Amino acid sequence: MSRWPVRPATFFRTRVARVVAVRGRMPVVLERTFAMAAPLRTVAAALRHTRTVTTNLGAVAEDPAVPVGELLLAGDRFPVATGAAGDAPALEGTVCRADETAVELRFDSSAGRSGRVRFEPREPESGARSRCEVHLILSEAPEWLLPRLDGYLEAVRELASKWSMRQIVVGAALVEDGMLLAQQRHYPAVHAGRWELPGGRVEPGESESEAVVRECREELGTEVRALERLGTDVPLLGGSGMSLRVLAVCRVAGARLPLPLEHRALRWVGGSELAGLPWLEADRLLLDSLRALLSSGSEPQDPK
Numbered sequence: 132m133s134r135w136p137v138r139p140a141t142f143f144r145t146r147v148a149r150v151v152a153v154r155g156r157m158p159v160v161l162e163r164t165f166a167m168a169a170p171l172r173t174v175a176a177a178l179r180h181t182r183t184v185t186t187n188l189g190a191v192a193e194d195p196a197v198p199v200g201e202l203l204l205a206g207d208r209f210p211v212a213t214g215a216a217g218d219a220p221a222l223e224g225t226v227c228r229a230d231e232t233a234v235e236l237r238f239d240s241s242a243g244r245s246g247r248v249r250f251e252p253r254e255p256e257s258g259a260r261s262r263c264e265v266h267l268i269l270s271e272a273p274e275w276l277l278p279r280l281d282g283y284l285e286a287v288r289e290l291a292s293k294w295s296m297r298q299i300v301v302g303a304a305l306v307e308d309g310m311l312l313a314q315q316r317h318y319p320a321v322h323a324g325r326w327e328l329p330g331g332r333v334e335p336g337e338s339e340s341e342a343v344v345r346e347c348r349e350e351l352g353t354e355v356r357a358l359e360r361l362g363t364d365v366p367l368l369g370g371s372g373m374s375l376r377v378l379a380v381c382r383v384a385g386a387r388l389p390l391p392l393e394h395r396a397l398r399w400v401g402g403s404e405l406a407g408l409p410w411l412e413a414d415r416l417l418l419d420s421l422r423a424l425l426s427s428g429s430e431p432q433d434p435k
């Protein structure tokens with residue numbers, strides 16, 4: 132009964148296929164799960180890759196009008212043509228959510244709402260950190276969208292597999308008294324004056340947690356403990372072949388207050404000030420997750 136355009140070559144890893152609430156002619160909600168051979172936060176980044184979303188689910192043109200950044204943010208909009216390539220856009224896609232928990236898109240026409248799709252990356256029950264599953268929930272199941280999901284998920288799978296080989300730059304999200312610590316770069320010229328999180332490249336043989344601890348010691352002169360990861364990975368532009376990965380950290384009991392040992396300045400930033408700061412582009416794409424960390428109110432504490 133499902134009109135899902137199953138192509139075994141690309142859906143070979145489908146574990147669950149479920150059609151919920153068949154009301155009359157067409158499925159109202161579709162749910163499926165796809166396995167991906169890349170870490171959750173890398174897959175979560177690929178799911179929100181602007182060009183991958185807009186070329187596969189949007190205008191279906193070679194060069195659709197693409198909204199702002201490399202990765203989508205909640206509130207971004209993009210044109211959607213529901214017919215053949217080259218057709219004028221008939222709908223508008225709106226990004227409702229684009230973070231490590233989900234990418235959720237809504238499609239609206241001038242006549243009203245015409246569908247909603249949600250992709251949720253989840254760690255598998257086995258706990259293997261090099262793999263994850265994408266759970267797809269499609270509401271109102273617009274027919275024009277069904278054939279496109281196939282190509283989109285295949286592109287996400289390829290991108291995530293490529294991105295999982297990247298050199299990692301760790302960033303430290305240190306929150307104290309409801310404020311996030313940011314630091315202002317003074318080099319290179321292209322980055323001077325912009326704000327970023329303390330951190331740097333993971334060195335060979337080092338874990339990400341060890342790297343974040345070392346970088347905070349070198350840059351801030353303080354001791355931190357690495358806690359959980361935050362947000363999606365963010366691929367850095369300019370052919371660097373690196374991705375930014377943020378870890379929440381806390382200062383260990385009795386450690387010194389952070390000092391700007393290698394940067395122009397440090398600043399504690401509140402949730403309402405986050406958007407106003409001239410962040411490096413990669414960090415700007417993580418602001419929703421950083422804001423959520425600040426508004427959660429549960430300040431990470433040194434567990435020792």
Ligand SMILES: Nc1nc2c([nH]c(=O)n2[C@H]2C[C@H](O)[C@@H](COP(=O)(O)OP(=O)(O)OP(=O)(O)O)O2)c(=O)[nH]1
Pocket residue numbers: 300301302327328329330331332333367375411412413414
């Ligand atoms: N540390 C850090 N780097 C970031 C962030 N956002 C962002 O795009 N980057 C980029 C800037 C650099 O091109 C790259 C590596 O950062 P880095 O210069 O601090 O790395 P590093 O300490 O290993 O290098 P170096 O200073 O020894 O040259 O990552 C961020 O929030 N924190």
